[in-house]
Amino acid sequence: MNRKLGRYVKAGALVVCAIAVLSGAFVVWSFNYAAATYLLSRQTAMWKAVVVDGSWRAALDQVVAYWGHPMVMKLVTVSTVALFCEILALVAIGALIYFQPWKVKAPKGAARIATEADLKKAGLLDGVPGKSIVLGSYKGKKIRYSGDSHIYVNGPTRSGKGVGFVLTNGLEWRGSLIALDVKKEMWQEVGPARLAMGQEVFLFSPGSAESHCWNPLDSVSDWPRRSTEIENIANTLMPSPEKGDAFWTATARSVFAGLLGYVLDSKRMERRRTIRSVVRLFSTGKDLASVMKTILNEEPDLHPYVADKFRQHISRDPEQRPSFEAHIMTALNAWNGALMAAATSRSDFDIAQLRRKPFTVFIGTPAGDLGSAEALIRLFIQQVHDVLMRELPGKDEPHKLLMMLDEFYQFGRLPEIVDKTPLVAGYGFKIAIIAQNIPQLDARYGKPIREMLLGNMDVKLNIAVGDKATADYVSEELGRHYILREGWSSSPGKGGMGLRSNSRSGRFEAEPLISSDAVRRFDNRKSLLLVRGHNGAVLDKLHFFLDRDYIEARKKVAGFGEALNVPVLEPLKEGPLFEPAPEAVTAAPEPESVKPAIAAPEPVAAIATPISEPYAVEVLERTASEGVVAATAVEDEEEVISLDLPAFGSLRKLLSESEAVAKTHPVVARLRNVVAEEARTGFLEPGTDISAFIRA
Incomplete structure (x- = not known):
């Protein structure tokens, strides 16, 4: 109207x-x-x-x-x-x-502070609430950005980044939202509004006793794309070192990718397809190469990608293998903790649905736990980015995602996000990178990469500036204007007689529109906005707790806060790592030298072996993957003697522990001799009927 x-x-x-x-x-x-x-x-x-x-x-x-x-x-x-x-x-x-042609004109192209007309020309006055990013206000009008570019927000601690950008956009944004929330302030203040929009709200807090869960492996595709995605996971959890030889890390990543592929591919890993299962492969009591040999023998149907990775590691120098494995264990150290393992044991939300049905995820790891959870949080951010960039949004994906990465420095290096910044347009999501100052980015990425990152961002909102390097950058980005410098001179006039000739001259000199020093001393109620292709603007800061609009909005949704809840994590009940999948096992068990010391699984079959003597029956218990795991001799009217193996397939222990019993029990003696002979010749295979040997 x-x-x-x-x-x-x-x-x-x-x-x-x-x-x-x-x-x-x-x-x-x-x-x-x-x-x-x-x-x-x-x-x-x-x-x-x-x-x-x-x-x-x-x-x-x-x-x-x-x-x-x-x-x-x-x-x-x-x-x-x-x-x-x-x-x-x-x-x-x-x-x-x-x-005024008689006057000397200043050079063209001088910078100036944006007016309301400039802001309108830039499209910053026409944004729709909930579908645009609110940046501040100008003469009482909200300034909003509706484009597809990532956004950089700069401001030291306590400068107003939270109340002026993070909380305000969290309250308004109608699409999916992912935000770092170490103080859980967004969970409490913005969570009710997100529920009122009809969204599900999750608090992913790895390392805490209360958290929703997310399993990184749930989003991995099937073969053949799986190989690329698990290598991306390996690259994120094991980034290349900034200095030194990258050979060790690169090789360790290759091994790690193979282990991830195994956990996703093996039928034995059903219901345990987690990164924690990868860690457990190092905790069998045997070296990893031996475990890999056993797996290759007992699971011949593994995908060639996994089998090749295993064989490559087995063929490496035995003295170098521990170094590669140590790199992996160092990167996965956090998964030794029960809370981290529990937080990644399942997925309460599907990141592939972010553009289909909006939901909210707050990353609520306490600041003190960020060190241990950093790798997982970085993986979460990276995987959201990768999943959304697999293909352009379809017709069934009308919603957009806003990811607000407060304290961006804390996440370590995110090379994929940095490298693909120019390519995100059209994929239905934008990232707000929030940092305290530019030197933080330089320390993490180096100046050239930082310049590339910020150069590809159309919008840079400077809530405040507290250091010289950032002030110099902002002053330079605002541009220069021209100042007329005038000078006067006096010289003796012609003809003498004390007369003098006075002259005046002037020239235009370029000066910063706002000097670096002035940027650092800028009004605390104002912010400086830089938009590509337009003059810089001076905006009024927003305040989540003081502005009337936000106070009224919070009052309307206050009742929804009672519906926010976070599940209490319970330690995982970890059974035997290798549960057999009979249909997948056809090969004979490996000799003792290459079998890892993994807790024995429950037996799946019992073979009763009648013999000609009336007083005894022998029973051999086997599993499809480990061979003999228990031997029992039963005598008429006598006690039952049970020989259980402490480790699966350990024929040596079966023989040694049955030696004393064999001296007084003839049935056990015959059983022991048969097992020893057939094990020595290599003819004892799973499922072999040994009743003929016992009778003999």
């Missing part, structure tokens, strides 16, 4: 201006006609009527009455030509006054 009324007002103003111009032109033409009548015919009647009596219609009435008369037509021509000449003269005078 306001826009429609504004158009009517503009149209009315144009009509009034046109009438005024035409009226003025008519008055001037009438004056010209009267003057021409006097000059050409020496008659004063028309002059008196028009000029003295003010009867401006007299000239027009005469022209209408005597139209066609030669003298009248001549007067009309002269007065009309004079009118056009007068108009041209007025235009020329106006141009002279406006352009």
Whole structure:
């Protein structure tokens, strides 16, 4: 309605201006006609009527009455030509006054502080609440950015980043939202509003006893894309060192990718497809190469990618293998903790649905725990980025994601996000990178990469600046304007007699629009906005707790806070790592030298072996993957003797522990001899009927 009324007002103003111009032109033409009548015919009647009596219609009435008369037509021509000449003269005078050609002009292209018209031209006054990023206000009007570019927000501690940007956008944004919330302030203040929008709200707080869960491996695709995605996970958790030889880390990443592929591919890992299971592969009591050999023998149907990675590691120098494995264990150290393992044991939300059905995730790891949870948080951010960039949004993905990375420095290096900043347009998400100052980015990425990162961001909001390096950057980005510097000189005049000649000269010098020092001392109630291709603007800061709009909005949704809840994590009940999958096992078990010491799984079959002697029955218990795991001898009217293996497939222990019993129990003696002989020759395979050997 306001826009429609504004158009009517503009149209009315144009009509009034046109009438005024035409009226003025008519008055001037009438004056010209009267003057021409006097000059050409020496008659004063028309002059008196028009000029003295003010009867401006007299000239027009005469022209209408005597139209066609030669003298009248001549007067009309002269007065009309004079009118056009007068108009041209007025235009020329106006141009002279406006352009002032006698003055030295400043060079073109000078910077200036943006006006309301500039902000409108930049599209910052037309943003729709909930679908745009609110940056501040200008003369009471909200300034919003609706483009696809990432946003950089700068401000030291306690400068207003939270109340002026993070909380305000968290309250307004209608799409999916992911935000770092170490103080859990957003959870408490913004969470109710997110629920009121109809969204599910999650608090992912790895390292805490209360947290929603997310399993990084749940978002991994099937083969053949799986290999690329698990390598991305490995790259994120094991980034290349900034200095030194990257060979060890790169090789360790390759091994880690193979282990991730195994956990995702093996039927034994069903219901345990987590990073914690990768850690447990190092905790079997045997070296990793031995575990890999056993897996290759017992699971021949593994994907070639996994099998190749395992064989490559087995073939490496035995003295180097521990170094590669140590790199992996160092990177995965956090998963030795029960809380981290529990927080990544399942997924309460699906990041692939962020553009389909909006939901909110607050990353609420306490500041003191960020060191241990940093790798997982970095992986979460990286995987959200990678999943959303697999393909452009479909018709069933109408919503957008806003990811607010407060304290960006804490996340370590995120090379994928930095490298792909120019490519995000059209993928339906934007990232607000929030840092205390530019030196933080330089320390993490180096100056060249930082310049590339910020150079690809269309919007940079400087809530406050507290250091010289950032102030220099902001001052340079605001641009320069030109100041006229004047000088005077005096010299002896010609002819002597004490006369002097004074002269004045001037030149334009470029100066910062706002100096670096002035940027650091800028009004604490103001912020400096930089937008690509437009003049910098001075905005009023927003305040989540003081601005009336936000106070009223919070009151409306206060009742939803009671519905916020976070599950209490319980330590995982970890059973045997290798649960057999009978249909996947066809190979014989490995010899003792390559079998890892992993807790014995429950037996899946019992083979009763009757013998010819009436007083005894032997039972061999086997599993499909480990072979003999228990031997039992039963005598008529006698006690039951059970020999259970402490580790699966350990024939040596079976033989050694049964030696004493065999001296007094003939059945056990025969059983022991059979097992020893067949193990020595290599003919004892899972499922072998040994009743014939026992009878013999």
